[in-house]
Amino acid sequence: MISFKNAYDQVLQHILNLGDETVSLLESTGRVLSEDIRADRDFPPFNRSTKDGIAIAFSAIEKGITRFKIEGVLSAGMPQQTLSKDTNCFEIMTGAVLPEQADTIIMYEETETEDGYISISKTPNKGQNIHRQGTDEKEGAILLKKGTEITAAVIGVLASVGKNEVTVKKLPKICVVSTGNELVEVEDKPLPHQIRKSNSLSLFAALERVKITPTLLHLADNQAIIEKELEKALNNFDVLMLSGGVSKGKFDFIPDALDKLGITKVFHRVAQRPGKPFWFGVQNEKQKVIFSFPGNPVSTFANYHVYFLPWLKKSLGVEAEKHTVILDEPVQPHPTLTLFTQVTTACHEGKLTVKTLKGNGSGDLVSLALADGFIRLPQGETEIPAGTAVDFIKAS
């Protein structure tokens, strides 16, 4: 049995190099950029009006002119015009191109219109109300770096520079494998000794949040079937994510089957609760990784968040965010195990505090549905006082 720290480090040492692929812009949300994104022109691309009003040449102001003949009306989307003389002005709308020979914009609120002329009531500052060409970004500048996660705001930047296709990190192909003769389908009525599948469906939902649609596979507790099906799955997927089949029971065939299939066990059993019988293995040449989680819902869910998500982030070249929270009440660590305790969070005055959920052990799905995440409590003998900051793992 190895420590949490050791297990975590080993998992992160076995990331996959997934390569890149090109997807359409609107499919790229939630993915990770595999290319630097540069400005294809200056931003803004022209001297842009930031107000509705009139555009004038400031030289007119210096000459004492305060009344201007309207030469035309400019709106966003019109090509650039030229102010023919400094006794004239253009009416100009927000987003429109500043005319040549004009250098100052005065908002309507500071003007009066009469008979095709506009008078100003206040002396402007030279150059005001103009968002100048290239002041946000110069053409060629790197706007977004490789490794950036594509959020809604990033989609806006990609659109502006014409990226209707984007090169992103490939996602791993994942097969979620459930095992256990006690499991029946969701739509079935279980016999008294049976239960419905739930872990693989939870994992499906969690993986969809990171843009992965896994394949679901169920295996009966039969060594021959398990070996055959796992072999097929290893050929077709980058990652197998198993739940159940790795405790020390007589019917847990998974570790043996994986061994026969040439998977190297990196570790089995971690000094943690929940999720002690976590089994992790790899096939380095073929670039395969196997996360084999214990069958209890809370164990699987905790291990997915504690190990798989940071592994995925690192495989995608993204730094995992670290979160800490403040204990609202004292908690008792375990003398030899790292604990992942379900908590609810509350935010007050910029501080994130947590209360532990009194779940009924690792089988209690309902408390899991109420939890906002897990706190990580290192092994220890003495109670950790309220007010202490501890590591937090947010639930999907």
Place this chain on the structure above:
Amino acid sequence: MISFKNAYDQVLQHILNLGDETVSLLESTGRVLSEDIRADRDFPPFNRSTKDGIAIAFSAIEKGITRFKIEGVLSAGMPQQTLSKDTNCFEIMTGAVLPEQADTIIMYEETETEDGYISISKTPNKGQNIHRQGTDEKEGAILLKKGTEITAAVIGVLASVGKNEVTVKKLPKICVVSTGNELVEVEDKPLPHQIRKSNSLSLFAALERVKITPTLLHLADNQAIIEKELEKALNNFDVLMLSGGVSKGKFDFIPDALDKLGITKVFHRVAQRPGKPFWFGVQNEKQKVIFSFPGNPVSTFANYHVYFLPWLKKSLGVEAEKHTVILDEPVQPHPTLTLFTQVTTACHEGKLTVKTLKGNGSGDLVSLALADGFIRLPQGETEIPAGTAVDFIKAS
């Protein structure tokens, strides 16, 4: 011009009653439950072993028996057996049903096996290592309430109780309308006075995060076209989300068009930056809501988060979470406007601190891509010192 507070309250007074629909379990992630979910049986449904080991009758221990004949092996998924006498035991795996007449489970680690007999090395406690029927939940108990957001863990609960179809709140049908002759498609090469569409694509990506796939519509700055197309859109959608077309310029036809179509303006212009020209209107009889955001990317993005998302949550019957963060540096409020300032966040010892991003006004898309969200600064004259907690709106 009305205050932010007034505008926010008005928006939340015009929520839609969207009704319910039934979707398949795996499509329900991210939706909101419209039904209470009850346990269809006890959880766990039987006395369940929590260890791999042996099941015995504690009466044997009381009689001083420490060596048991193995009567059989029980794994998860096998129907319940009966222990025939208290000098016998069953080997039992995690998840298996406790046999009748047995009441205590001893883990393998505390036993020794020899010739079909198992001896125990330590006196057990009566009833140990059993997850008792109904101790998590009793049959008929409400496990999840109407209004619960469907997370990955909730999917697990729904699966366990056999909900392969779930009744959820309907989502509004949304049309995202961009306007402006200056806009060209992402794949087009803009002329010097043109820019590519970006707002509508950002909104598309943001709405997808809340499980809404909007329809995108672009309208040229032409009053007749705008009226005709908005009328069609009003017939087909619950919500129009417009960007551009609501500042005071001569070419902003939207408010007039909406008025002609029988939409009641609730307000236009809010004492806020960015996003001052925000226009909000409704058609109460036909249950239509119109969010008309200013055309600048930062304005649209801020308004979407500040107004639309809380509106959506309330329409779905979900309480919006409130977040606060701590200023890492002093900030200057505006004497008459509520400010929504772009920030990056950092978490340290359970405290969420923020630094403001020096964006170049409301046109700067790139700074928006770097921001984790906005802080809300109420209007005021005096600098707000570092260390103050302020409201935070997280970016999608």
